[in-house]
Amino acid sequence: xxxxxDKKAAGEAINNRYYRQASFLISAGxxxxxxxxGHEVAFAGRSNAGKSSxxxxxxxxxxxxxxSKTPGRTQLLNFFTLSEHCRLVDLxxxxxxxxxxxxxxxxxxxxAEYLQQRKSLKGLVLLMDIRHPxxxxxxxxxxxxxxxxxxxxxxxxxADK
Numbered sequence: 441x442x443x444x445x446d447k448k449a450a451g452e453a454i455n456n457r458y459y460r461q462a463s464f465l466i467s468a469g470x471x472x473x474x475x476x477x478g479h480e481v482a483f484a485g486r487s488n489a490g491k492s493s494x495x496x497x498x499x500x501x502x503x504x505x506x507x508s509k510t511p512g513r514t515q516l517l518n519f520f521t522l523s524e525h526c527r528l529v530d531l532x533x534x535x536x537x538x539x540x541x542x543x544x545x546x547x548x549x550x551x552a553e554y555l556q557q558r559k560s561l562k563g564l565v566l567l568m569d570i571r572h573p574x575x576x577x578x579x580x581x582x583x584x585x586x587x588x589x590x591x592x593x594x595x596x597x598x599a600d601k
Contacts, residue, residue: 458522462499465527467516471553474517478525480560484551484581485567487533490597494567495520495528505530517554527560534577555584563591570596 468474483491492505505518518530531551555561564585568574574582585592 459499460501462495462501462504462520462522462528464504465519465521467518469516470550471557474554474558475519475527477560478527479562480519480527480529480558481563481565482529482531482554482561483565483567484531485533486569486572486575486578489533489567489569491530491533491567492518494565494595494597495530498528517550529554529561561590563593565593565595567595567597569598571598571601 466473466475483495485491492507495505496502496507499520504520515532517532520528520530522528531554534548534551564581566578566581566585568578582592582594584590
């Protein structure tokens with residue numbers, strides 16, 4: 441093995457260990473319930489785009505984040521610890537959830553509060569079901585990230601469907 445491939449393999453092993461040690465920290469419904477500041481990458485997207493499944497795949501743990509075939513099951517901001525000050529955040533989805541308009545409005549308020557005020561937020565992963573084009577709310581998230589100079593990655597999901 442060459443020296444560069446040895447370094448690459450070692451880096452991958454460290455990264456895999458890093459994400460495999462992820463654990464659930466807290467579900468928060470408002471800013472006062474958020475954990476102390478640190479470094480966070482949030483997973484956002486429409487309901488049922490696969491945010492929780494993506495976190496589970498990244499962390500190689502099928503039961504870390506709860507998944508469901510029913511849109512709108514993630515109703516709070518779910519924080520997962522990678523290390524003392526590094527976290528992944530599973531955000532409530534937007535779009536298809538069959539819930540009361542008042543509840544959707546409350547979710548939107550908490551989501552906006554998190555995105556606009558959370559100093560810990562260092563990056564955004566926007567998930568999109570490959571079978572459905574980006575909708576207006578997706579574009580709003582992209583524009584917000586651009587204006588906030590927030591790194592954003594677009595992750596296409598459900599290619600197997």
